[in-house]
Amino acid sequence: DQQVKQNSPSLSVQEGRISILNCDYTNSMFDYFLWYKKYPAEGPTFLISISSIKDKNEDGRFTVFLNKSAKHLSLHIVPSQPGDSAVYFCAAGSSNTGKLIFGQGTTLQVKP
Amino acid sequence: EPEVTQTPSHQVTQMGQEVILRCVPISNHLYFYWYRQILGQKVEFLVSFYNNEISEKSEIFDDQFSVERPDGSNFTLKIRSTKLEDSAMYFCASSVEGLAGMETQYFGPGTRLLVL
Numbered sequence: 001d002q003q004v005k006q007n008s009p010s011l012s013v014q015e016g017r018i019s020i021l022n023c024d025y026t027n028s029m030f031d032y033f034l035w036y037k038k039y040p041a042e043g044p045t046f047l048i049s050i051s052s053i054k055d056k057n058e059d060g061r062f063t064v065f066l067n068k069s070a071k072h073l074s075l076h077i078v079p080s081q082p083g084d085s086a087v088y089f090c091a092a093g094s095s096n097t098g099k100l101i102f103g104q105g106t107t108l109q110v111k112p
Numbered sequence: 113e114p115e116v117t118q119t120p121s122h123q124v125t126q127m128g129q130e131v132i133l134r135c136v137p138i139s140n141h142l143y144f145y146w147y148r149q150i151l152g153q154k155v156e157f158l159v160s161f162y163n164n165e166i167s168e169k170s171e172i173f174d175d176q177f178s179v180e181r182p183d184g185s186n187f188t189l190k191i192r193s194t195k196l197e198d199s200a201m202y203f204c205a206s207s208v209e210g211l212a213g214m215e216t217q218y219f220g221p222g223t224r225l226l227v228l
Contacts, residue, residue: 043219
């Protein structure tokens with residue numbers, strides 16, 4: 001199932017700098033998108049979401065951007081902190097179904 | 113902060129045995145889900161459950177799988193006759209609503225199932 005893709009398996013950034021995680025999708029029926037953060041041996045933790053009627057949503061250090069024409073979303077973390085080091089998953093859903101489709105995940109490492 | 117809990121955290125079983133994975137969703141949530149993640153692969157949707165019945169299920173969720181809400185708090189996933197390929201991390205999730213769009217699903221910590 002390649003409907004949601006995160007093409008970068010890993011990303012390394014310096015503490016204090018911006019982290020940009022990307023996600024592409026193919027299904028135009030998706031109308032909301034979420035980012036989850038996952039530590040080893042834990043479940044995905046919700047970070048931030050965005051509806052398809054918006055192009056930006058911000059929550060503290062986290063901002064999600066949605067480009068519907070390109071079927072692309074990104075998560076910006078600024079400033080990045082070492083505690084942000086984890087696997088980040090984007091997920092997509094549509095309002096006519098409850099299931100989420102996940103990307104493969106991107107491992108973020110923030111170096112002190 | 114309310115959270116989804118799952119038991120056990122780890123389960124080792126022999127092929128062909130039945131396993132029951134348990135979840136306690138967040139108390140005011142009405143929609144419940146099971147997902148799984150095979151090592152090195154994506155998190156995959158298995159089933160959604162609302163009002164004591166399955167709302168949607170994936171191709172993975174065949175006759176070997178069943179879900180139940182036996183009481184007002186627990187939500188269970190049963191695998192009747194486990195196969196080697198059922199080895200995975202199983203996540204339970206819940207949401208306040210399921211079809212309103214933008215409904216955040218909150219995940220439990222997972223049960224790691226190993227089938228030998």
